[in-house]
Amino acid sequence: MEPAVLFEQRGAVALITLNRPDRRNAMNQELLAGLYDAMERVSEDPSLHAAVLTGSGKAFCAGLDLAVLLTENLMDPRGDGATFPELRSRLQKPLVGAVNGPAITGGMELALNCDFLLGSTRALFADTHVKVGIHPGWGMSQLLQRRIGLARALQMSLTGEFVEAEKAMAWGLLNEVTEPADLLPRTMEVAGMIAANPPEMVGMLKSLMERGSLLPSDKAMELEQTEFRNFLQEKGMFKQT
Numbered sequence: 001m002e003p004a005v006l007f008e009q010r011g012a013v014a015l016i017t018l019n020r021p022d023r024r025n026a027m028n029q030e031l032l033a034g035l036y037d038a039m040e041r042v043s044e045d046p047s048l049h050a051a052v053l054t055g056s057g058k059a060f061c062a063g064l065d066l067a068v069l070l071t072e073n074l075m076d077p078r079g080d081g082a083t084f085p086e087l088r089s090r091l092q093k094p095l096v097g098a099v100n101g102p103a104i105t106g107g108m109e110l111a112l113n114c115d116f117l118l119g120s121t122r123a124l125f126a127d128t129h130v131k132v133g134i135h136p137g138w139g140m141s142q143l144l145q146r147r148i149g150l151a152r153a154l155q156m157s158l159t160g161e162f163v164e165a166e167k168a169m170a171w172g173l174l175n176e177v178t179e180p181a182d183l184l185p186r187t188m189e190v191a192g193m194i195a196a197n198p199p200e201m202v203g204m205l206k207s208l209m210e211r212g213s214l215l216p217s218d219k220a221m222e223l224e225q226t227e228f229r230n231f232l233q234e235k236g237m238f239k240q241t
Contacts, residue, residue: 053097063108096118149171
């Protein structure tokens with residue numbers, strides 16, 4: 001029997017695949033533990049410079065597996081107290097999502113925790129927390145509005161309506177839409193281009209852009225200038241008088 005999460009290294013890129021296709025890759029304890037392990041492996045392996053996250057079969061991830069919600073430990077799947085938001089914050093390397101099908105509620109939160117998303121024409125998004133009566137815990141209330149704007153995020157989260165690939169791209173949820181057969185090759189190509197660049201520069205720019213996105217524009221510009229001066233000093237290109 002195959003594991004619930006597959007891990008493959010292709011050059012400097014890790015391919016992480018959620019692998020419960022018969023349950024639309026819904027998250028049970030085994031899948032969550034495997035996902036946590038995979039994220040730590042990417043963080044700790046210096047030969048890996050980027051990662052791609054996708055789902056097997058016809059879905060990306062249907063969210064929590066409600067069939068085991070009361071029988072399995074989904075809040076602490078490895079028994080070590082680690083949480084997904086904590087593990088995600090430690091993963092400083094780029095994580096690119098390849099959304100091959102429906103990404104629903106917790107599955108959509110998982111997708112939003114990727115740095116950016118590519119999707120096939122079969123990609124489908126919905127936040128149904130309001131319908132199923134579950135409180136978001138992986139960042140839906142914050143990450144969605146930062147990706148598509150507050151008004152559109154409110155529309156999605158308060159209605160629970162489904163958003164198809166073309167609209168998702170128009171709204172800024174997806175960067176690109178491909179045919180299903182082209183999704184993984186294209187996503188691996190993009191991740192490979194990232195991984196081919198110096199990792200310290202990739203990490204610097206990623207951090208700078210993320211930190212700046214949370215600041216007013218004038219403060220973000222000040223941050224860049226401060227970091228630029230620090231960079232020049234570290235490289236011996238500039239000395240303050």
